[in-house]
Amino acid sequence: MQIGLFAFSTDYSMPIDALAVAAEERGFDSIWLPEHTHIPVSRDTAYPGGGELPKAYSHTLDPFVALGIAAGVTSKLKLATGVCLATEHQALTLAKTVATLDHVSNGRVLLGLGAGWNREEMENHGTAYAARFKKLEEQLQALRVIWSEEEASFQGEFERFDAVWSWPKPVQKPHPPLILGGETDYTLRRIVRLADGWLPRSVNPDAILQCMTRLDAFARDAGRDPASVSVSIFAPPPTDEVVQKFRDTRAERVILMVPPGDEAATLKRLDRYAAWVG
Secondary structure (H helix, E strand, C coil), rough: EEEEEECCCCCCCCCCCHHHHHHHHHHHHCEEEEECCCCCCCCCCCCCCCCCCHHHHHEEECCHHHHHHHHCCCCEEEEEEEEEEHHCCHHHHHHHHHHHHHCCCCCCEEEEECCCHHHHHHHCCCCCCHHHHHHHHHHHHHHHHHHHHCCCCCCCCCCCEEEEECCCCCCEEEEEEEEEECCCCHHHHHHHHCCCCECCEEHHHHHHHHHHHHHHHHHCCCCCCCHEEEEECCCCCCCCCHHHHHCCCCCCCCEEEECCCCCHHHHHHHHHHHHCCC
């Protein structure tokens, strides 16, 4: 099992280039960056974690620009979004951005995706909250078409375009892994139908183990090999007990959270997490 890092990379935390180098030097397999283009001041949507929304949410770097910087100073580290808010993008531009990053990194992109939770944020991008999952499903289909076909076209309710040329194609074939967050049965079934991997948030590790059992059952019911759906455990409690609990499963990786902080504090945390690498 690999160990990755989820970093709230902000304008006040350890620079992303230095963080990427430090992560690769310590043997971490991947770095995952979140996405929020902005946070509406109204804050009408409650923070899912409870209480006040942490400052970092309104200070995050653009994940694709930051991962491009990380690509330039590393050679093995996988470059991941945790998660890209696909519903705030248009499929043609997202396909171009991801394919470009995969091209310049020589095939190191993992595309973590989600529909989003902040109603006002997505509505500022023209996405209706009630339609976000339907839009996400169309986007997954459209991305595959753009990346795999020389003359790609798609006609859906939310994504529509006649035949287009779009290069570069991703280095990874047929495309970078599409990895979905979420823990409901609806999400698990969506993953089996449309995605390559699962990215569950692991506040409660035992609940995630139960979800993993259901995911595998849904896959078998759909005629899909459960092993074809990767599992990357997102931000579990960073303890020996929890890491070992997931080592005993088929999880491909555990992704440990790195809060925004200065270089000294961040490196100290990376050194502690490095004990679980290997």
